[in-house]
Amino acid sequence: ETGVTQTPRHLVMGMTNKKSLKCEQHLGHNAMYWYKQSAKKPLELMFVYNFKEQTENNSVPSRFSPECPNSSHLFLHLHTLQPEDSALYLCASSQDKQGHQNQPQHFGDGTRLSIL
Amino acid sequence: GQNIDQPTEMTATEGAIVQINCTYQTSGFNGLFWYQQHAGEAPTFLSYNVLDGLEEKGRFSSFLSRSKGYSYLLLKELQMKDSASYLCAVMDSNYQLIWGAGTKLIIKP
Numbered sequence: 654e655t656g657v658t659q660t661p662r663h664l665v666m667g668m669t670n671k672k673s674l675k676c677e678q679h680l681g682h683n684a685m686y687w688y689k690q691s692a693k694k695p696l697e698l699m700f701v702y703n704f705k706e707q708t709e710n711n712s713v714p715s716r717f718s719p720e721c722p723n724s725s726h727l728f729l730h731l732h733t734l735q736p737e738d739s740a741l742y743l744c745a746s747s748q749d750k751q752g753h754q755n756q757p758q759h760f761g762d763g764t765r766l767s768i769l
Numbered sequence: 770g771q772n773i774d775q776p777t778e779m780t781a782t783e784g785a786i787v788q789i790n791c792t793y794q795t796s797g798f799n800g801l802f803w804y805q806q807h808a809g810e811a812p813t814f815l816s817y818n819v820l821d822g823l824e825e826k827g828r829f830s831s832f833l834s835r836s837k838g839y840s841y842l843l844l845k846e847l848q849m850k851d852s853a854s855y856l857c858a859v860m861d862s863n864y865q866l867i868w869g870a871g872t873k874l875i876i877k878p
Contacts, residue, residue, distance in 0.1 A: 655811050655813065657811070693777065693870055693871075694870055695773065695867075695868040695869055695870045695871075696812075696856070696858075696866075696868040698865065698866070701865075709865070743811070743812070750864055755800065755817045755819065757802060757804075757814035757817065758814075758866070759814070760804075760811040760812045760813070761811055762809070762810055762811045763811065
């Protein structure tokens, strides 16, 4: 139990579907992150929220849309995805984005996404 | 550009010692992290180094040389449950984590 919960654990969707990934953290952290993890590739940072404000968007296609209603919840809305978007999507949280260098990020178990 | 290099895969024997190396080139340095990730599970934090030298935590130790852009994770008295991927990540000058692709460690009896 890492304190970060992601749902669903697995998702299969067609390219024309719309779905959302959910992340919730119970650690009292102020920063939350979405990562994409593909086989044999480094973790790719997608979005960062610090105190509910988006601070990073690493050139992510607009078919991925994040939402952070409060410091404990983070969503990733998906629409019109492509087969190359199939991957493990990981959510993480940390005390805050900077200033606490030795505060590690805590990860959820991820959502395994498959695009048909 | 920023780059983290670590071996793709390593094999070791139960009870033995293994060293997983990580070299990095980043824009600034605000610490280096090691994570363990079992298949289908979340990455979990193992260690953090920001000053040169060795940090020991039970069977696991992590070493850092900032002048060489080099770190290693040392695992002693290997157990079958240590079979996992080990991820090296460096925090750059913008406090963003730059990740390596991970080293898959296979432990054989």
